Amino acid sequence: MTRSADQWATPPQVPHDHYVSALVYSDPDIFREEQEKIFKKVWKLACHESEVATPGDYRTFTYAGTPLVVVRGMDNKIRCFVNTCSHRSALVARGPSGNAKTLTCFFHLWEYDTKGACIAMTRDLGFKEVGPRKEEMGLRAVRCETRVGMVFINLDDNAESLGAYLGNALDLLEEVMGTKELEVFHYHQVDMRANWKQWHETNMEDYHNWGHVVNRTTGMQAKGHFERKWILYPRGHGTMEPMKIDYSRYKGWEDRQEANLPGLRPGELRFADLFPNTTIIVRATCIRIDTSTPIGPSHTLLEYRGLGIKGEPAAERAVRVRNHNQFWGPFGRNLVEDVVFVEAVEESNRDGAAKYSVLSRREDMRAQDDALLRHFHSEWSRRMGRPASNPLNQIAQAAE
């Protein structure tokens, strides 16, 4: 039976936390509020420590509208600064990466050490009379901590520690990512026409795997696929019990019996979804880390990293690169599909054609339960001070 316009606009007859309003994906005011209440408050994956492997190495990026630079100091400590000169606000480090013993602004050549202190102001005699003094003109430090090789930053000086924020959310990946030194071998970006939450929802939803022929023929054929249980952690993070997959069920692919990462059985899948927008997926031989930078309500920059073991034999690295690219490279079988899925959703959300997104699947916390989606939106609602089901308080909701 079809529905009239009024019926279409009526919330689904399920509990309030089992659906979200499409406005959370499209409303520009909600997007701006997310910048302040979420992105400037929570820990965000910046890069992997292998991207700043040597003292003086730096990586630049922009997040929540703030240019940032992660630097491995000459003392070997990794730090993050706002990548803005204290003098006239030019970017200090230019380009996506580099190595320098000091960071020198190219505009007026002010110089900073790798701890962020201003160590030279060009022709400083001009500042003698009224100041400022260089001791007062260091870079703006940003909270920066590392966990299993992943470098996280937080724009909130008063934020809780990364350890408190993540809790046990990465426990399943501790041995995989923390036993041997890893390095990033793959990086690419996707300029996606969709809301950042839609992407992360796809990462958090096993149910969407029905759309992938690879998953229909491999993971969903594996014993125990549907019986795995979600594990939810405070602050909107989650993961699921591991499983083994025979990848050779997909034509032309091998079974991933060899070159498995530490602590994994052949073919084993593990992953973790971190609030608000980072996912780590381990498919036996290779690791993908994806994270996003929200640019606008309908515009998101996705970043993908593929990781292998540092210093491993070329033949093993080749296996990891191949297996990574099968799923996730720009020519991968699944990544293209995921972007197509999410951009198709965005077309309906953008101008209000869609009203609600239904997250009501319950399977006793098993794989295709929407539990993590609801958990995510519960955290989103808590931080935003708005229910995701009714963010602009436009509908009268009956008490549960």
Add this chain to the structure above:
Amino acid sequence: MSTDAVKDVIYQSCLVMDDEKFDEYLALCTDDYHYKVTAYSPELRKEMIWLEQSRTDLAAMFEMLPEHVKPEGRFTRHAQVYRVIPNGSPGTMNVTSALTIYFTNDRGDTKVFAVGRYNDVVDTSGATPRLKAREVRLETRSLGTGSQIPF
């Protein structure tokens, strides 16, 4: 073998791939054909391999393509052969071509999808030239949705 014959196999490979005639593409390749897509990452300051396939791998990939969800539209490859030189091994030539790939969606909008080069090795030992190896060297690294169909 004439330079024009060598150029023709490059251009023919573009035409048959544009038309998604994958069997005809494979027919242009030697049995030991080696295909890869590479790019340099300024972020990592490293070379990257984004796809690496044997002829057998490609055949399997092409067979599965109809099962996949793909962006609605088609690719157009524009190659211009710049250089054809002997590569040092008897019966093979190195061919360098400028490459532009356009994507036209199903509404008819066309956008530049990627630019780069074909760095090809062409086997000229037989009656007709055949592709022995192809490196698609991409300058463009932000490929939007990406593509399950190789370039």
